[in-house]
Amino acid sequence: MKLWIGLAALVLAEIGYPLTEGRARAALVVVTVCLGFLLSIAHAAATRGPRAAGLLALVTAGGGFAVEAAGRATGYPFGDYDYTGALGPRLLGVPLVIPLAWTWMAWPAWVAAARLTSRPVARIAVAAVGLAAWDLFLDPQMVSQGYWLWRTTTPALPGVDGIPLTNYLGWLAVALALMALLRLALGDDPARPGADAPMYAMYLWTYTSSILAHGIFLGLPASAAWGAAGMGLVAIPLAVRLWRR
Known part of the structure; x- marks a missing residue:
């Protein structure tokens, strides 16, 4: 029950994003990331x-x-x-909240992948795609708010200016490495359909809410489309699997 309450708090924070601006919006980003991090860690511990x-x-x-x-x-x-300095204190130039975001979405991607395949190599690949594809939403949204910026911006995805393709390829490479390390650290870690339901819900909420936010509220239709296609490679099969069950 506590995990579902935590997820509800995360959802409310994300709903507030389009309703704020300036410093209030940046503060809400930090709060949202911290909530996502704590929820993923709490679920893993539980x-x-x-x-x-x-x-x-x-x-x-x-x-x-x-x-x-x-x-x-x-x-x-x-x-x-x-x-930029919008996301709070930095260490070696990196806002301290940024590493928490990797955990936030890496865990539901890892858990979702276990629901889709039990083969170790396939799970690493699916989880990596599930994590890396999230950045098709994340980077355009954060860059549009000036939270970070790119000095070299081409070549880029059609309709998504200001972010080079190297960024997405880098995300995929890093996601593959992180998921391989998780496999080494956690072993087989089979799916637990009942216990993992909050993470399935968080992943699917992130997917659907990002499409809605980008396409309607944030004026980012191209990233809505790219994110829908990329993250949908994991989110849609997951939804179908859960629906059939």
């Missing part, structure tokens, strides 16, 4: 134990920070970018 939750944080938040710091300093693997 269903897999405290050790699994700690390993999840180490792999995804720790790994996410390392990659972000390296990416900002060197331009690899995402491209040449930098953060």
